[in-house]
Amino acid sequence: MASPLNRLSYAARQTARVAWYAGHYAAGRRLLKPMPKPGFAIGPTPSRQEMTADMRALFTREWQDIEAGLFRPPRTLGPEPAEFLRRSLLYFRDLPQVDARRHGQLGDELPPGTQADALPDYYRQNFHFQSDGWLSDHSAALYDTQVEVLFTGAADVMRRRAMKPIADWLGGRDQRTLRGLDVGCGTGRLLAFLHDAWPGIRWTGLDLSPPYLAEARRLIGRTARVKLIEGAAEKLPFEPASMNLVVSSFLLHELPAPVRIKALAEMRRVLTPDGLVVIVDSIQKGDHPGWDGLLDLFPHYFHEPYYAEFANGSLAAWAEAAGLKCVASERAFLSSVAAFTR
Numbered sequence: 001m002a003s004p005l006n007r008l009s010y011a012a013r014q015t016a017r018v019a020w021y022a023g024h025y026a027a028g029r030r031l032l033k034p035m036p037k038p039g040f041a042i043g044p045t046p047s048r049q050e051m052t053a054d055m056r057a058l059f060t061r062e063w064q065d066i067e068a069g070l071f072r073p074p075r076t077l078g079p080e081p082a083e084f085l086r087r088s089l090l091y092f093r094d095l096p097q098v099d100a101r102r103h104g105q106l107g108d109e110l111p112p113g114t115q116a117d118a119l120p121d122y123y124r125q126n127f128h129f130q131s132d133g134w135l136s137d138h139s140a141a142l143y144d145t146q147v148e149v150l151f152t153g154a155a156d157v158m159r160r161r162a163m164k165p166i167a168d169w170l171g172g173r174d175q176r177t178l179r180g181l182d183v184g185c186g187t188g189r190l191l192a193f194l195h196d197a198w199p200g201i202r203w204t205g206l207d208l209s210p211p212y213l214a215e216a217r218r219l220i221g222r223t224a225r226v227k228l229i230e231g232a233a234e235k236l237p238f239e240p241a242s243m244n245l246v247v248s249s250f251l252l253h254e255l256p257a258p259v260r261i262k263a264l265a266e267m268r269r270v271l272t273p274d275g276l277v278v279i280v281d282s283i284q285k286g287d288h289p290g291w292d293g294l295l296d297l298f299p300h301y302f303h304e305p306y307y308a309e310f311a312n313g314s315l316a317a318w319a320e321a322a323g324l325k326c327v328a329s330e331r332a333f334l335s336s337v338a339a340f341t342r
């Protein structure tokens with residue numbers, strides 16, 4: 001499982017990913033017009049070297065868990081090489097539109113009444129200045145590249161840190177008796193890793209976006225063990241105490257505060273009394289004080305309507321108010337991974 005060969009292959013794959021997406025990041029910076037500096041005070045920010053060292057430490061921690069036998073080395077997930085390259089091209093072709101939105105020159109926000117009327121108002125926006133918000137196949141095809149470029153190749157490993165508390169919790173439990181739910185599963189990357197690691201568990205991925213769910217199905221493939229359904233985090237279509245595991249990655253910072261609170265309460269409602277909730281999301285102010293300035297800058301450079309309020313709040317406090325107790329947490333580069341029980 002964790003042979004020296006596997007270790008080399010893991011290190012080579014992660015290094016190649018980081019180089020690939022860091023290259024996109026650098027090229028993107030050259031192509032995008034600089035934004036005006038923020039007109040407000042920002043906290044401290046780290047150097048690029050410090051961030052690189054922190055990311056490397058994260059890969060090392062994941063490998064240590066693999067060596068300890070908690071889970072297998074991750075499989076390479078994603079489209080065939082030709083499709084992978086096509087997505088990279090799509091990403092660069094979309095950058096001029098992203099740039100125009102960043103500079104207020106493209107007023108193509110998705111206001112209520114123009115598209116997908118059945119969806120909540122807070123949802124119909126060009127999050128991340130992304131073309132079509134969450135609402136098209138084009139956006140779903142671009143999303144993974146955009147996120148990996150933003151995190152210079154570390155998005156997947158941050159998501160996978162959810163597997164550590166899950167592996168600890170699983171202990172001797174029989175996978176085949178368990179049900180798991182990924183709330184806001186998007187294009188399904190976390191779900192695919194979880195299904196790969198524990199194929200006996202019956203997983204459900206829920207998201208409001210049909211195109212993102214279709215992308216998740218392409219990634220995961222046809223299997224009765226993973227259901228994908230349209231639904232809202234704040235109104236989960238499941239019975240109370242019906243899920244042993246509930247996970248969610250990078251959803252909560254996209255929600256307005258009242259919806260976020262409802263979503264957490266829903267996660268608790270559907271959780272079995274001995275179940276586990278694992279949330280992966282952005283770090284918040286004070287989680288790593290020397291990086292607080294990055295959290296100030298993020299919503300200035302990206303369209304993230306609810307992020308500033310999220311970053312200044314406390315996930316642990318919101319979860320506690322929803323009846324969830326934090327039992328483990330880890331800062332994983334720019335994310336925090338927190339596990340909760342009822």
Ligand SMILES: C[S@@+](CC[C@H](N)C(=O)[O-])C[C@H]1O[C@@H](n2cnc3c(N)ncnc32)[C@H](O)[C@@H]1O
Nearest residue numbers: 134184185186207208209212231232233249250
């Ligand atoms: C930033 S993406 C995260 C997706 C995925 N979990 C990941 O790790 O990349 C946020 C996702 O949440 C979905 N979403 C946003 N609001 C939602 C809600 N109220 N209920 C369910 N899904 C929602 C979006 O459609 C999008 O797929």
